[in-house]
Amino acid sequence: MLIPIFIASIIASINAASIASRSQSYPLPRAGVLGPKTTITVGNNVISPDGFERSATLVDGTFPGPLITAQKGDSFAIEVVNGLTDDTMFKSTSIHWHGIYQNGTNYADGTSFVSQCPIAQNNSFVHTFSVPNQAGTYWYHSHYSVQQCDGLKGPLVIYDPDDPFAYMYDVDDATTVITLSDWYHVVAPVTRYFIGVEASSSLINGLGRYTPDIQSDLAVINVEQGKRYRMRLIAMSCDPNFLFSIDGHNLTVIEADGVLTEPLAVDKLRIFPGQRYSVVLEANKSVDNYWIRSFPNISGTSFDGGMNSAILRYNGAQQVDPTTNDTIAKMALEEWNLHTLINPGAPGIPGYGNADINLNLNVTNPNGTFYVNNVSFKSPTVPVLLQILSGAQDASQLLPNESIIVLEANKVVELTMSTGGLGGPHPIHLHGHAFDVVQSAGNSTFNYVNPVRRDVVNAGGIGQQMVIRWITDNSGPWFLHCHIDWHLDAGFAVVMAESPSDTLAHLNPVPTDWDQLCPIFDSLSPSQLGALDAYEQAESITPILFPQPHIP
Numbered sequence: 083m084l085i086p087i088f089i090a091s092i093i094a095s096i097n098a099a100s101i102a103s104r105s106q107s108y109p110l111p112r113a114g115v116l117g118p119k120t121t122i123t124v125g126n127n128v129i130s131p132d133g134f135e136r137s138a139t140l141v142d143g144t145f146p147g148p149l150i151t152a153q154k155g156d157s158f159a160i161e162v163v164n165g166l167t168d169d170t171m172f173k174s175t176s177i178h179w180h181g182i183y184q185n186g187t188n189y190a191d192g193t194s195f196v197s198q199c200p201i202a203q204n205n206s207f208v209h210t211f212s213v214p215n216q217a218g219t220y221w222y223h224s225h226y227s228v229q230q231c232d233g234l235k236g237p238l239v240i241y242d243p244d245d246p247f248a249y250m251y252d253v254d255d256a257t258t259v260i261t262l263s264d265w266y267h268v269v270a271p272v273t274r275y276f277i278g279v280e281a282s283s284s285l286i287n288g289l290g291r292y293t294p295d296i297q298s299d300l301a302v303i304n305v306e307q308g309k310r311y312r313m314r315l316i317a318m319s320c321d322p323n324f325l326f327s328i329d330g331h332n333l334t335v336i337e338a339d340g341v342l343t344e345p346l347a348v349d350k351l352r353i354f355p356g357q358r359y360s361v362v363l364e365a366n367k368s369v370d371n372y373w374i375r376s377f378p379n380i381s382g383t384s385f386d387g388g389m390n391s392a393i394l395r396y397n398g399a400q401q402v403d404p405t406t407n408d409t410i411a412k413m414a415l416e417e418w419n420l421h422t423l424i425n426p427g428a429p430g431i432p433g434y435g436n437a438d439i440n441l442n443l444n445v446t447n448p449n450g451t452f453y454v455n456n457v458s459f460k461s462p463t464v465p466v467l468l469q470i471l472s473g474a475q476d477a478s479q480l481l482p483n484e485s486i487i488v489l490e491a492n493k494v495v496e497l498t499m500s501t502g503g504l505g506g507p508h509p510i511h512l513h514g515h516a517f518d519v520v521q522s523a524g525n526s527t528f529n530y531v532n533p534v535r536r537d538v539v540n541a542g543g544i545g546q547q548m549v550i551r552w553i554t555d556n557s558g559p560w561f562l563h564c565h566i567d568w569h570l571d572a573g574f575a576v577v578m579a580e581s582p583s584d585t586l587a588h589l590n591p592v593p594t595d596w597d598q599l600c601p602i603f604d605s606l607s608p609s610q611l612g613a614l615d616a617y618e619q620a621e622s623i624t625p626i627l628f629p630q631p632h633i634p
């Protein structure tokens with residue numbers, strides 16, 4: 083792993099050149115909380131979440147973006163206004179509502195070149211969708227190239243007034259949402275050309291430190307002794323997974339990716355990019371400060387000086403850093419110990435290979451480029467949904483030709499994925515569905531009776547495989563991809579085109595604004611797209627680059 087270390091050290095030397103001081107006081111200002119019918123604006127602001135000042139691509143000027151909330155059954159109408167101006171980053175955008183099934187509203191999925199063209203600067207698009215049968219912890223993020231890594235992301239929570247686990251906790255509000263992220267000191271349009279990039283720091287609720295020498299503020303989560311909290315963890319990183327724990331406290335998992343699970347007590351849990359967990363934390367220890375730890379799988383980092391950390395502070399404790407110690411896990415989360423609470427069981431006839439459609443995807447990555455069954459995904463110029471609505475229905479007619487898997491309607495799909503090479507473990511996300519994980523990576527046994535149901539799954543390491551099942555009951559094109567943004571950008575994706583001949587009839591009328599996205603985007607000049615000299619910038623930092631400039 084010489085290359086990542088090399089690049090990390092280059093970036094560290096850039097960092098040293100411009101250290102910014104910060105002077106925020108507690109309590110830290112929180113972004114506002116928005117409802118399901120709202121307008122959010124994507125724009126550029128200079129922030130220093132880890133003590134290093136840089137321009138970023140943000141929602142409503144904050145990192146992470148504001149919490150969007152709704153109640154189970156609500157209808158959403160979220161207008162995204164593009165006010166991007168910074169020429170060093172991308173100036174178009176699209177926003178994906180991660181984990182929302184979008185059944186009947188594929189056009190609102192926010193996935194550039196799959197479900198829509200990007201929203202051009204000074205333009206806007208209203209995402210209308212409903213959540214008749216979903217409640218839990220979700221998030222939103224840019225799905226345009228690697229723009230998410232410049233900061234465009236935030237939490238989304240759908241509350242269930244009849245939550246069957248309501249008896250288990252006393253507090254579940256904006257203060258119990260915990261976002262875990264990585265952060266970069268070089269803008270993403272440049273970073274995407276590096277082979278083997280690593281993050282500059284980890285942020286918890288948008289705050290962190292990139293070296294133990296920086297005393298920038300850490301996030302503080304306040305609790306009252308004797309109360310129980312539903313903490314909603316969201317891994318919104320571009321790359322690393324995190325080993326999460328809170329010193330001295332067990333955590334009881336009750337939700338994975340918007341699906342309730344049988345309660346499972348753990349002392350540490352690994353959470354992969356895109357994944358979410360609700361965990362119940364009982365504030366039953368002495369009034370004090372405790373370290374919240376979120377350790378990323380990147381080289382050369384530690385907990386020194388409060389890096390990769392936040393603070394759990396009991397009311398009445400002094401406003402000082404904790405002195406608690408990390409301990410070795412005795413009850414670490416293993417995915418196969420999670421069991422879906424309601425209507426458990428994978429669809430179809432139990433047994434490996436017994437589904438209606440049995441797919442095998444093998445992923446390789448020579449020289450940093452990713453191939454799924456020997457094909458590297460390249461975005462089409464016409465979004466797949468627009469191709470389908472224009473009459474293309476067979477795999478042979480849809481572009482990019484070999485990256486589109488056409489699936490018949492109302493079939494049980496069993497997908498096996500194995501990955502090799504560097505960069506793993508890879509978190510695999512399917513849009514439009516949750517799936518049952520009938521075999522978790524690293525586990526030799528299958529579970530068709532009550533496996534975890536979720537929307538991002540770890541594909542494991544070399545020599546391992548994971549197996550998932552879902553039903554094709556949601557006509558439309560759905561992206562299946564690695565949720566490490568650098569890997570998606572390097573080709574780690576396919577499109578599952580569910581019953582294309584049904585899609586037009588399955589969709590609520592496609593909004594007329596959607597029709598306008600492509601003509602507007604296609605007319606943009608290179609300077610209106612932004613990040614014109616990103617490749618030259620990358621060359622000035624390191625010679626270890628992808629060989630050809632690739633465009634969004």
Ligand SMILES: [Cu+2]
Nearest residue numbers: 508564566569
């Ligand atoms: Cu990956």
